[in-house]
Amino acid sequence: MTDAPDTPTAGGQAVKARETRALEDALAALLAGASASDERDGGDDARRASSDAVARALADPSGLADARRLQQTGALDPPRARSAASASESQARSPRPISIWRPKGAPDLPSDARVFERPAPKPFGDHYADRRRIRAAKPAGTRRVCFFGESVAAGYLYAPTVTPAKLLARALRLSPASTPGPSAEANAWEVVDLARTNERLDSLVSTLEASLQLAPDALVIFAGNNWTLLESPEWSSYAPSVRARLDVAEVLGGDANDPGRPDLWKLVSKAARAVFERGVQALARVARIADAASVPVVMVVPEVNQADWESCQPVPWLPATEGAARPTTLGPTTLGPTMQWHQLYEQAELMLARALESDTPDAAAGEELESLARAMLALDDGLCPTSFRLLAEAHRLREDRAAASEACRQEIAACHYATLAFLAAPQASPMAQALMRRAAAHHGFTCVDLPRLFGEATENALPGNRLFLDYCHLSSEGMGLAMAAVADAVRGCTVQERTNGSSPRPEVVSALVARVSPEVEATARLGAAIHCAHRLVSVRDPGPLLRTLLKQAIEASPNVIDTMVDLVDARTSRVAARTGPARHCPAVLTAAQQRMLGTGLTLGFQHGWRYPYLDVDVIEAIEATLEARADPRAQRVRQHVLRLAVDRCGDRCGAMDLLADGYFLARPLERLFPDVVPSPGQTGRAFLRTPWPTTRFVFVMDQPEALRFEIVARQPKQNGLAPGTVSPTTVSPATVSPATVSPATASPDRAASDRAGSHLETPATRLGVEINGAPVATVRLAASDAGSGQSSWQRHEVVVSASALQHGINRLTLRWPPISLDGETALRAAVDRLRRGIEADLHPIFGELATLRCDLIRQKSRFNV
Amino acid sequence: MARDIIGISAFYHDAACCLLRDGRLLAAAQEERFTRRKHEARLPVEAFRFCLEAGGIGPHEIDAVGYYEQPVRKLSRQLWAGAREAAPVELGWLDPGLPERMIRERLGFDGPILFFGHHQSHAASAFDFSGFSEAALLTVDGVGTWTTTALGRGSTDGIEMVERVSFPHSLGLLYSAVTAYLGFPVNDGEARIMGLAAYGNPRFLDALRALIRMESGTALGYELDMRYFDFVRGDRMFSDALCDLLGAPPRAPASALTTFHQDVAASVQALLEEVLLALVVRLHERVPVANLCLAGGVALNCVANGRIRREGPFANVFVQPAAGDAGGCLGAAALAHRARTGERPASRRLRDLRLGPRWSSEEIADLLRDTGLPSKDFRGDQSGLLRSVAQRLAARQAVGWFQGGMELGPRALGARSLLADPRDPGARDRINAIIKRRESFRPFAPMVLRARLHEHFDLDTDSPFMLETCQVASPLALPAITHVDGSARVQTVDPDAAPRLAALLEAFDRETGCPVLLNTSFNRAGEPIVCSPIDALFTFAESGMDALVLEDFVLDRDQLPASWADLLPAWGSNRAEADAAGNAIDHNLYTFV
Incomplete structure (x- = not known):
């Protein structure tokens, strides 16, 4: 139990208040002087004394917090910019750019002679359609549709060869069966593709407004998947903006003078409201623009992949609340709800893996899994998508499709940007879908409702791999189905052609899908496998999904096998072990990439080709897929992998660095996303932090022989607090039955893992080391505590015998000890940091790893140098 | 057991990191080379990782980190000047605890961090790698914390600064102001002015002398006439008074260079050399030794360096080759070594700067x-x-x-x-x-x-x-x-x-x-x-x-x-x-x- 803080006396409070006011006055005066043009002599001693005093005060955490509080009131803001009106006026002038298409020629060119041109498309793809020029004037007798949206609308994974816009143009030209044969003129359509990857609402509306220069006959908007991730980035404790962090602190922690219990729901609600309001305003703007130009709008409500995509995130810190679970104990350690949640998750993961081994749904396992998922939900209060995913899987085991679908939608709704540990996949939330439907009804847009349409087309199966390649990007069939429906909608609101009011005709969909060449289909499926491996953090083993995508790729075009082998060749291309971003050879430099060019099966940027990951899941899936086909090229895959063998991959000292740049992480995304995707102005980190209780790496052995690992690790501080700090928590009677927190029975393939034991059974300061699922060692970690005079980092050497290793790919798992700090204390510490404008973790950090190297034991150890 | 000291310069421009092992410079690199962003200012995470790898050590084996300036003093100067930034409502720079926190939380270092003065670091970076047993020290740059020019003495006992010139009076900023007037980017275009100067005639030297007043007698300081400058709380480096003084408006970037521009460049270069020579003469009077060490960004002006060596009173001149802020990490490491061991870090002159990553x-x-x-x-x-x-x-x-x-x-x-x-x-x-x-x-x-x-x-x-x-x-x-x-x-x-x-x-x-x-x-x-x-x-x-x-x-x-x-x-x-x-x-x- 920690000591209670000193209670300030009334007199002490008054002194503190006076000091705070003095600091605030001095700071405001100094910063106001920033714009005073009459202070040029530089000899102001009083100002110097004041700046010295304020600087010293800001070095104190409370002084900095005082200054941030003043900053948040706006009192330190500079005078407002004066150019808003002129910027707006200049925007209204014509001609002006339409997205990246810039007007060419003299400004006074007649508008119908205007041409808009984009920079040359890049060889490996970019965010935009590859159409180089757009003429303002429409060809005679042609109707023009402008098409807007995000990566789904841009045909991600198929672009630029196949895009929804190109399929829409084709669909519009096909004669609808429900009307008499239209004239040739009626079938002359042009679709201008203005969709782009990473589109945001503001720029979508700006592009739409600018597109009126093209005199469109209809506007199609296909967006909504990006809103959760891109429309509220300021509502994050990792926001690069100091100002945003102050706002997060205020919402999360309440008034600084009267702080309540940190409330994550307040934060996620605030973010959701911000997204909602942006969506409403953007669509209202669209309506005003379209009304003014008398152009009809077709709104496509996106659907997302439910069956074959998961959003698995670690739970944020959970304060113990009334009605929450009783803390469980682990030896001397008390586990709060956050650790209990992880304990339950580990059991659920094992149980699901066991249930999925069976070919037939296991209703009993489903019920057991549901019990665990509901216990997790009771702890996390719906804040974490993982619990809903487990619930969905439980319903699937019980073959309750409707309940599973509902749980999937809740899972997506629970992907709150503010509480994400990893960069989640963009998916339209139920709120976004509802908002779009409502806006369509309110503003008179024609609505193409993909959830309804896809449900009808698949007889209400959970949307999955048939219509999607990943979390939201459509397969060729998905694109065909959607665009056939959009074509009907466009015809309906432009040439008033009536359709039968339901699903598009299958022959139109088939004709559209037939436009996709085998090579494009195969590349998209292979690219999807890579992309999914990068973005999917799942409860289930991702192997089956990857193998399905690879199999589909080969079915589309067997020639893709050579591309797969080249992929492995490039991925295992090793520029000898280096520290830093130049460690690995970019794909574009490799001979393998050169071979792909011109084959029609070239992987580009959108396929995740640029990321320097080993992609071991993809490699294993390729090998398994080729082996299943008895394809001899599986052997080449194995040979490529062996290039990374420990004895061939050492640095100058002969050791192999498994930590550098995340290359050897089994799941590269399993790190806090600010560390993976550093934003401008944010600094990287010299060591790995993990928000999961386990961290997994891979390494390669040619011939199994004894290995030595060097590990430099520590238990991290949690927002500056020692991990072992235990604060008293108030708990009420448990809602989780003891049965649900008992160890689960091991499944056969997890037997080794179970032998290692649950991570929560690891003593509180022990790091467990496993090789290929079998425990090989535990080492004692020190807690991060700068005051002790000892470094919190400790170096450990672990020797692994040959019998624990295997030829080819091996897996190393580190099981971090649990954290006994309670969630409320951790969140309060986060709020304290945020109030000073400092980023903070809303999740526990289980371990920090500065060094992970291995070398063969027969080699002279570099560790003793 | 080896004593490993890390030196760091960061959060302004040209962030860098070095590793000093038992007083010997083992590794050093600028962060920009790894991130591929010129003048990278962010914490040198990649350079730090490289230094650890080069030394074969982990963060737990570092004895101490030396940081090249004192954040509170820097903040004081920033507050005094009403510092600008791209997003002025952000005020991220109000936090003087940031360097320490970043070193702790981003590099993972939990041992002692020692903070040294910006010009003290510059001075140590020159003296402690000069091989001289004693020397007069001159550091000149745009600005670090408060000091812009420092003069001192180095000996086996350590480094002692005998005179300082404080912001906003800065020879470096004077040169940068004329760089901006001539349409070149500040903090990057100064070398171009030096190159352009050779084409011109210093016919504006007399006029430009109005920009700076050397103190009389043996005092080592100088002052700028701030009427000609606008970098304190203004929107540009120079004021209209400089345009009036030179009789022409500033050159637009990328516009044609004329004889006038060449002559202005020649004049400011001549002025810089004149002031530096005067400074070293007076410094020699105060510190009458044979050796001079130079550092700070202005010490990268190789034309001035040549004149100092040829025409100045010192028999030997050592210019620290990474004289700008990147080299500040060397001085911080050297000072940290002194603080931890009581000994001077290096006795031999720095002869090789190839201290960064290598490939076999x-x-x-x-x-x-x-x-x-x-x-x-x-x-x-x-x-x-x-x-x-x-x-x-x-x-x-x-x-x-x-x-x-x-x-x-x-x-x-x-x-x-x-x-x-x-x-x-x-x-x-x-x-x-x-x-x-x-x-x-x-x-x-x-x-x-x-x-x-x-x-x-x-x-x-x-x-x-x-x-x-x-x-x-x-x-x-x-x-x-x-x-x-x-x-x-x-x-x-x-x-x-x-x-x-x-x-x-x-x-x-x-x-x-x-x-x-x-x-x-x-x-x-x-x-x-x-x-x-x-x-x-x-x-x-x-x-x-x-x-x-x-x-x-x-x-x-x-x-x-x-x-x-x-x-x-x-x-x-x-x-x-x-x-x-x-x-x-x-x-x-x-x-x-």
Whole structure:
């Protein structure tokens, strides 16, 4: 139990208040002087004394917090910019750019002679359609549709060869069966593709407004998947903006003078409201623009992949609340709800893996899994998508499709940007879908409702791999189905052609899908496998999904096998072990990439080709897929992998660095996303932090022989607090039955893992080391505590015998000890940091790893140098 | 057990990190080389990782970290000046705890962190690596914390500053203000003013003397007349009064350069030299020793350095070659070493700046095998390699030269260099056209065998770091490296320090009778010098250079696959787009944050 803080006396409070006011006055005066043009002599001693005093005060955490509080009131803001009106006026002038298409020629060119041109498309793809020029004037007798949206609308994974816009143009030209044969003129359509990857609402509306220069006959908007991730980035404790962090602190922690219990729901609600309001305003703007130009709008409500995509995130810190679970104990350690949640998750993961081994749904396992998922939900209060995913899987085991679908939608709704540990996949939330439907009804847009349409087309199966390649990007069939429906909608609101009011005709969909060449289909499926491996953090083993995508790729075009082998060749291309971003050879430099060019099966940027990951899941899936086909090229895959063998991959000292740049992480995304995707102005980190209780790496052995690992690790501080700090928590009677927190029975393939034991059974300061699922060692970690005079980092050497290793790919798992700090204390510490404008973790950090190297034991150890 | 000290400079511009082991400089690198963002200001995470790897240590084995300035003092100056930033409502700079917190939380270091004065770090970076047992010290830059110019004394007992000039009075900022007036980016364009000055007549020297008042008598200080400047709480470096003084409006960036601009450049350069010479004379009166150490960004002005050495009162001058803020990490590490051990860190002069990452020939072979690029393998045949390269140079080819450890500081010294034949009258234009894209008035520098220096240059001392200019006095016509005023910024190459580079010069001499090569940095305009062989391959592809030497391998442009040189830039531009943000340098005004 920690000591209670000193209670300030009334007199002490008054002194503190006076000091705070003095600091605030001095700071405001100094910063106001920033714009005073009459202070040029530089000899102001009083100002110097004041700046010295304020600087010293800001070095104190409370002084900095005082200054941030003043900053948040706006009192330190500079005078407002004066150019808003002129910027707006200049925007209204014509001609002006339409997205990246810039007007060419003299400004006074007649508008119908205007041409808009984009920079040359890049060889490996970019965010935009590859159409180089757009003429303002429409060809005679042609109707023009402008098409807007995000990566789904841009045909991600198929672009630029196949895009929804190109399929829409084709669909519009096909004669609808429900009307008499239209004239040739009626079938002359042009679709201008203005969709782009990473589109945001503001720029979508700006592009739409600018597109009126093209005199469109209809506007199609296909967006909504990006809103959760891109429309509220300021509502994050990792926001690069100091100002945003102050706002997060205020919402999360309440008034600084009267702080309540940190409330994550307040934060996620605030973010959701911000997204909602942006969506409403953007669509209202669209309506005003379209009304003014008398152009009809077709709104496509996106659907997302439910069956074959998961959003698995670690739970944020959970304060113990009334009605929450009783803390469980682990030896001397008390586990709060956050650790209990992880304990339950580990059991659920094992149980699901066991249930999925069976070919037939296991209703009993489903019920057991549901019990665990509901216990997790009771702890996390719906804040974490993982619990809903487990619930969905439980319903699937019980073959309750409707309940599973509902749980999937809740899972997506629970992907709150503010509480994400990893960069989640963009998916339209139920709120976004509802908002779009409502806006369509309110503003008179024609609505193409993909959830309804896809449900009808698949007889209400959970949307999955048939219509999607990943979390939201459509397969060729998905694109065909959607665009056939959009074509009907466009015809309906432009040439008033009536359709039968339901699903598009299958022959139109088939004709559209037939436009996709085998090579494009195969590349998209292979690219999807890579992309999914990068973005999917799942409860289930991702192997089956990857193998399905690879199999589909080969079915589309067997020639893709050579591309797969080249992929492995490039991925295992090793520029000898280096520290830093130049460690690995970019794909574009490799001979393998050169071979792909011109084959029609070239992987580009959108396929995740640029990321320097080993992609071991993809490699294993390729090998398994080729082996299943008895394809001899599986052997080449194995040979490529062996290039990374420990004895061939050492640095100058002969050791192999498994930590550098995340290359050897089994799941590269399993790190806090600010560390993976550093934003401008944010600094990287010299060591790995993990928000999961386990961290997994891979390494390669040619011939199994004894290995030595060097590990430099520590238990991290949690927002500056020692991990072992235990604060008293108030708990009420448990809602989780003891049965649900008992160890689960091991499944056969997890037997080794179970032998290692649950991570929560690891003593509180022990790091467990496993090789290929079998425990090989535990080492004692020190807690991060700068005051002790000892470094919190400790170096450990672990020797692994040959019998624990295997030829080819091996897996190393580190099981971090649990954290006994309670969630409320951790969140309060986060709020304290945020109030000073400092980023903070809303999740526990289980371990920090500065060094992970291995070398063969027969080699002279570099560790003793 | 070895005592390992890390030195760090960061959060302004040119962040860098070094590792001092038992007082010996073991590794050092600038962060920009890893992140590929020129003048990278962020915490040098990658440079730190490199230093640990080079030392074979983990964060737990570091004895202490020395940081190159005192954040509270810096904040005081920022507050006084009403610091500007790109997003003024953010006020991120109000947090003086940021450097320590970042070192703790981003580098993971939990041992002692020692903070030193900005100019103290500059001074130590020069004195402690000079090899002098005692010296007078002069550090001059734009601004660090409060001090802009410091004069002091170094001895075995330590470093003592005897006089300081405080912000806003700054010789560096004076030069930067005129740089801005002449339409060049502040903090990046000063070297161009130095190059432009050679074309002009210093007819505005008298007028510009009004900008600065030297104190009378033996006082060491000076003051700016702030009526001519607007960098304190203003929106630009200079005021209208400077325009009135010079009788012309400021030059618009990228507009034509006229005789007027050349003359202004010559005048401010003359003023700088005049003030520096006066300072060193007075410093010598106060610290009457034979040796002088120079550091700070202004010490990169090699024309002034030459005059200080030739005309100043000190017999020996040592200029710390990474004299800008990047080199501050060296001083911080040296000071931390003193603080931890009570001993001076280094007794010998710094002779080699190739302290950064290096790649072995075997590693290069791995890379080339992966790429499938055609190359000639000269492993085990150095003479063949050098003959082959010398022949290419003699055939007027521009050759990328990637050898050994990467240099610290702004100069390429033969580790990451672009080489050409100095006798080639078209070399300057060609190199500018194919890679550098610099203004045509800027000279390229020569490197020469140390033993042959006097045959070609009027310089009576070693110049291993290219830090001063001298007159070309060669029997050969060397138009590619001779500036308009007949000067050159020469690098002397010592066979003991750089045997392969010296052997290349010998091979070129055998081939042509000329022991001199044109040497410029291996980078494209606006990019940092290349770090890795991958950077080198990208730059090779994206430029028109004829050949690339990666350790023992030679690649020829005409042997490359046709598509390759198109695809790499496409990949690179995507890379650049992703990294576009993050450069903290504001080119309109010296950023004080």
